[in-house]
Amino acid sequence: MTNVRGIRFVVPPLGGLVYRSLRRSRLKAGLRTFSILLFALFGAHAGQEKPNILFVMADDHTSQAVGAYGGRLAALNPCPTVDSLAAEGMVMENAFCQNSICTPSRASILTGQSSAVNGCIDLGGKLPAERQYLAHEMKKAGYETAVVGKWHLHTNPDAFDYYKVLIGHGGGQGLYFDPEFGESIAKGEKKVKMSGHSSDCIADSALTWFKEKRDPNKPFFLKLHFKAPHGMFEYAPRYESYLADVTIPEPANMRDRKNHGSLGTLGEKGELASVIGAxxxxxxxxxxxxxxDGRGAWQKSLDQSKSDEEIMGDAYQYYLKAYLRCVKGVDDNLKRVIDYLKAEGLYENTVIIYTGDQGFYLGEHDYQDKRWPYEESMRMPFIVRYPKSVKVGRSDAIVENIDYAPTMLDFAGVETPEYMHGKSFRSILETGQEPASWKQAAYYHYWMHMKQLMVPGCIAIRTKEYKLIQYYGCLPDESEAQTPPAWELYDLRNDPTEDNNVYDNPEYASVIEKLKAALKTRRAELGEDDPKFACNKVIDEFWDYGPEEHARAVEISNSFGKKKGKKAERKRP
Incomplete structure (x- = not known):
């Protein structure tokens, strides 16, 4: 057995098979020739039979903006290329991220681990090369590995054979126009400035890797990450006319939030609605x-004399059109990559996965961005095309982003490492059937309490029937709540858009008891209950949430509301 750069080779002893019929000298020469022939005939064939794996991820591309998932935007057909993959592959209807923010979600996909264990709980998380597990395991399996586009993990992707990733602007967020990349070279890294829109530049870079840098004798594993449609939704000028004359339908719950939310998001009498949730x-x-006073030039052109209802409609139309124009740019560039695979005869032997790094709000509940534990933010599009084994259809099996690495490794012929929390769902993709032992719930934890878009710290568990949420209201290193702790329960069977919080309905008491038990178990399995996180003290203190806990939460709400209410009235500096 030999070991070269982490790849283990086992060379079987062949001499005894023909020793009696040949002299020793001829035997050695014959074996050398025979070994070469074996490698040429069978080794190369085996390498070709291993599927290539193309993992495409668009930043903040939510399932509501994918035609294959239906909904109010499906008729606009913003991403026909993605929809064509769905028509020839498996659509996972219940794919969820465990922490809906860029860096943590990307880290979970790459490690197969929860945020608490991989160390990336927020946007400052760093993932060093030794913990870029998916790349290491793929290389051991004989794959050539590469990542192109948005990385955003605050370290170099040194575990990959090749990388060309966005640098600068928010720790690796990169610019929409004329972006700068860090590209791996034989000795270190070089900076590369490109001209044009980031989606075009990222696709160009991927195609250059295919044509000039990829080893054609190895199966490839490419992570292709688009920056778009991440805010501020800067689209290429050629898309200015796209949807220009279309009035995009609004979500019904944008203007009427009904019984959505709780003391933890609204305050006792709705007084926190003006300071929580962008x-x-x-x-x-x-x-x-x-x-x-916002960053977008278009905002300065709004007629501020309009009523709140009128200006909300104007803002929504711009928000959606800019977002969907970015999506269109991603889709068109994905088509360029797919066209290349087809032209080179690589398409049919490539597992193509399309996803976003999390969900995103498109006006639902009058929210923007992601972070929240609700459907629009938690759910990720996840589509797989591989006609050789993946069934065409849809599955409602619950899968999480920690399951993505094990599933890709399974296609590469690698068993899931013990250090990964996730499990492979390859069998679900190939049969459309959910194993009896498969998970029945998805876990969620947003750690960045009230940072940037003003979403409180929270945990949640989501089954096919229900979602239970606890807002605990503090940062991970704080042991006292700053926003009011509260619980929410949504009956997804009767309320799929989460408009009616039924936590206080006594008819659901037994459901809540079971879900809390499942939530506690899952937190322990994922290392989320570690006492090193001070916020777990608050989670435990408000777990049972009787009259005493509720009264304390009201006090916290009143204190926070007074403090933030005054601040909210100040003008932006």
Missing amino acids: SIGRRHKRKNYTDA
Whole structure:
């Protein structure tokens, strides 16, 4: 057995098979020739039979903006290339991220681990080369590995054979126009400045890797990561006319939030609605999409004399059109990559996966961005095309982003490492059937309490029937709540859009008891209950949530509301 750069080779002893009929000298020469022939005939064939794996991820591309998932935007057909993959592959209807924010979700996909264990709980998380597990395991399996596009893990992707990733602007977020990349070279890294829109530049870079840098004698594993449609939704000029004359339908719950939310998000009498959760309209006093002091030039052109209802509609139309124009740019560039695979005869032997790094709000509940534990934010599009084994259809099996690495490794012929929390769902993709032992719930934990878009710290568990949420209201290193702790329960069978919080309905008491038990078990399995996180003290203190806990939460709400209410009235500096 030999070991070269982590790849183990086992060379079987062949001499005894023909020793008696040949002299020793001829035997050695014959064996050398025979070994070469074996490698040429069978080794190369085996390498070709291993599927290539293309993992495509668009930043913040939510399932509501994928035609294959239906909904109010499906008729607009913003991504026909993605939809064509869905028509020839498996659509996972219940794919969820465990932490809906860029860096943590990417880390979970790459490690197969929860945020608490891989160390990337927020946007400052770093994933060093030794913990870029998926790349290491793919290389051991004989794959040539590469990542192109948005990385955003605050370290170099040194575990990959090749990388060319966005650098600068928010720790690796990169620019939409004329972006700068860090590209791996034989000795270190070089900076490369490209001209044009990032989606075009990323696709160009991937095609250059295919044509000039890839080893054609190995199966490839390419992670192709688009920056778009991440805010601020800067699309290429050629898409300016796309949807220009279309009035995009609004979600019904954008203007009427009904019984959505709780003390933890609204306050006792709704007084926190103006300071929690960035909005499309003017609900949030400082974080909204109509603010003339905002970063977008279009906001300055809004007629601020319009009523709240009118200006909300204007803001929504711009928000959606800019977002979908970015999606169109991603889809067109994905088509360029697929066309190349077809032209080179690689398409049919490539497992193609399309996803986003999390979900995203498109006006639902008058929210923008992601982070929240609700459907629009938790759910990820996940589509797989591989006609050789993946069934055409849809599955409602619950899968999480920690399951993505094990599933890709399974296609590469690698068993899931013990250090990964996730499990392979390859069998679900190939049969459409959910094993009896498969998980029945998805876990969620948003750690970045009230940072940037003003979403409180929270945990959740989601089954096919229900979702239970606890807002605990503090940062991971804090042992006291700053926003009011509260619980929410949604009956997804009767309320798929989560408009009616039924936590206080006594008819659901037994459901809540079971879900809390499942939530506690899952947290332990994922290392989320580690006492090193001070916020777990708050989670435990408000777990049972009787009258005493509720009264304490009201006090916290009143204190927070007074403090933030004054701040919200100040003008942006």
